[in-house]
Amino acid sequence: MEIYTKGFSAIKDLKDYVRLSEPTFFHGNQTSTVIPYDRLNEYGEQQGWTSLTLGNLGQLPQECSLDKDNNLIISGPVTWKQAREFCRSKGRNTMTSPTEELAAILSGVATSCTGERCFGYGTLREQLLECTYLDHQGEEQKLLAANDLSDHRLFQNDEGQKLLKRYQCSYQQYREFKNAPFPRLEKETDLMTGTEGQLGVVINGIFKTSKLENVTYIFLALPKWEEDASIHLDVFQKVQGFREKVYSCEFVDENSWSYLSEDLIPRKGKDIVFLEIENIYFEEVYEKILSQITQLDENDIFEVPESRCRQLRMEIPRAIFEVNSKMGVTKKGTDVQVLSKDFAGLLEVYKSMAKGDVAYNLFGHFGDAHLHFNFMPNQFEAASCQKKLEELYKWVFEVKGSPFAEHGIGMLKQKFIQPFYTDTQYEMFSYLKKSMDPNNQFFPQGFMNMRKTQ
Ligand SMILES: Cc1cc2nc3c(=O)[nH]c(=O)nc-3n(C[C@H](O)[C@H](O)[C@H](O)COP(=O)(O)OP(=O)(O)OC[C@H]3O[C@@H](n4cnc5c(N)ncnc54)[C@H](O)[C@@H]3O)c2cc1C
Structure with missing residues (x-):
């Protein structure tokens, strides 16, 4: 398969190119996890494509004001x-x-x-x-x-x-x-x-x-979720009514620490939930949430500087992505969000996925009931993980959850998204494509061109 790349240094060049109606995958900074950027050739050949044109938008002039x-x-x-x-x-x-x-x-x-x-x-x-x-x-x-x-x-x-x-x-x-x-x-x-x-x-x-808010990052050190998730669920419930006072409520499990350098690990042997709290509401949040979690002692609740918090939160998914690439497997991770009422159920499903020999970790947007479970398989284990993911998506469909609430469908998730579409979605995609992209030139390999399979 041939891969062609086009770059644009001015909007005028981009407009001229678009007028040629060449089928093109326009992209920004290539961080999407649902596009197999590092193995497009192999992926395209599996799909039977003869060529793919990448339109790099990364050189266009920038404005930020x-x-x-x-x-x-x-x-x-x-x-x-x-x-x-x-x-x-x-x-x-x-x-x-x-x-x-x-x-x-x-x-x-x-x-x-x-x-x-x-x-x-x-x-x-x-x-x-x-x-x-x-x-x-x-x-x-x-x-x-x-x-x-x-x-x-x-x-x-x-x-x-x-x-x-x-x-x-x-x-x-x-x-x-x-x-x-x-x-x-x-x-x-x-x-x-x-x-x-x-x-x-x-x-x-x-x-x-x-x-620009004045915020404090508070970390809660919890037992490992696979062993006891009761405190996790208590924190989850308590934080729900505080969305205007707490901007973030994130989770990193103990398994994830192995991807960090020692000095960044906030508490060995423990999971972490952290809250980004607006300072003017700190007292209130402390009183109504933190001090009410009676199973935690004072040492389990501590402040971390923003820069350190940001660093550890970013390095873990990046490192996991790299480890998977090195192992030669596509990331076997989830992007599932469920309603609050199903959050305990989601943790149970993840618990059953965690059983077995394949390494795994769990992190993500705890307060939104949206966690990324990642298998870290070698090439021989990848197929069994894929099967477990298929089971997970069946469950997500049954509880009317959202299977890909953050990273989108791209190329890699199309297979899993199909059960979530009815005739109405296929008709709408086709209507929009015909009206807005009559030459099928914008990302023709995307989900809007999927056809219903029986
Ligand atoms: C470690 C890690 C953490 C991440 N965390 C998050 C997160 O917290 N939240 C989140 O939402 N995502 C997250 N992502 C996913 C990813 O960063 C986002 O999807 C992001 O929006 C992609 O931006 P990009 O510039 O890299 O786009 P690309 O990967 O270059 O493109 C992504 C998609 O957008 C389309 N596209 C790009 N630019 C344009 C344009 N100008 N016009 C039309 N279409 C365009 C492309 O066709 C493609 O379909 C994460 C990814 C990684 C690797």
Whole structure:
């Protein structure tokens, strides 16, 4: 299979290229875990592709500024790290903070980015006020979050209107999730949110920011979840009513410490839940949550500086990704979110997956009932892990959970997502592709071109 790469140093070059209607996978900083960037050739050959063209958006000119209302204006491949540093220098902060800070913010629109602060602030979708994308004719099109998608010109005909109603109805069961198995399609900007670049190329966006908060990071050292998850579940319940005072509520299990250097391990032999607490609410949170967890003694509750917390949180998933690549296996990790009522059930399912000889670890967005369980198999163990994952997705389907609430579908999760789609989703994808991408040039290998299998 041939892989071609195209780079663009000016928007005009990108527009000219889009007008050629060449099927292309446009990408940002290539941190997606659902695109097999490090083995595209092998993957493409398995799929029977003869060629793949990569459109690198990483060289486009960048803009990162604040407007008079302190909204963040982004053009080009600005990363989360750059935007956060810029905002902080102006007394503001980004409201989303994905674990991978080197991802591009505009790619985050395409993937419907979420992250640690999602607990307090919701997803990037909720912060996106407007965006501009290049359509299939290389023309700029603006979308506003304030406009309902049902008023958009795409849905003014009878067929479109009825389809959108049916689609939105099918979405209802997933309203509580950060990301459902299919894009939300409620407001205009949703055409670019979570559609993974299959309907156009996002070239700029305007996002809400928050004032720069004063926060404290508190770590709770808990027993290993496989042995006793009762305190974990107690913390989970207690923290739910505090989303405006606690911005993040994250988890790293004891198995994950083996991927960190010794000096970064906060407490050997223990799992950790950590909370990012707004300082003005600290006393209240201490009184109503921390002091109420009677099974923990004072030594199990401690403060950690932000930089150290950020470092350990980022290094673990990166290291795990690298270990899997070295072992020659694609990451066998999960991205499941469930409703609060099913969180204990999810931990039980993960407990049963943990039984056996394959190494594993668990971390993620604890407060949102959204944890990443990762198998660390060698090549011989990979197939059995795959089977266990298939069982897990059956369970997620039964409890009406969201199988991929953060990292999206990309190329690697298409097989697992199929049971979550009905005719309505297939019809909507086909309607959008025909209307917005008539030449099928934007990421033609993506989920919107999947066909129903019996
Ligand atoms: C260690 C680690 C931790 C992570 N943590 C998080 C997390 O906390 N939250 C989270 O949401 N994700 C997380 N991710 C996943 C990943 O970082 C995100 O999906 C991110 O948004 C991808 O950004 P990118 O610039 O690398 O995009 P790429 O990988 O380059 O592209 C991702 C997708 O977006 C599309 N795309 C990219 N740019 C555009 C554009 N301008 N217009 C249209 N389509 C475009 C591509 O076609 C592709 O489908 C993590 C990944 C890693 C490796």
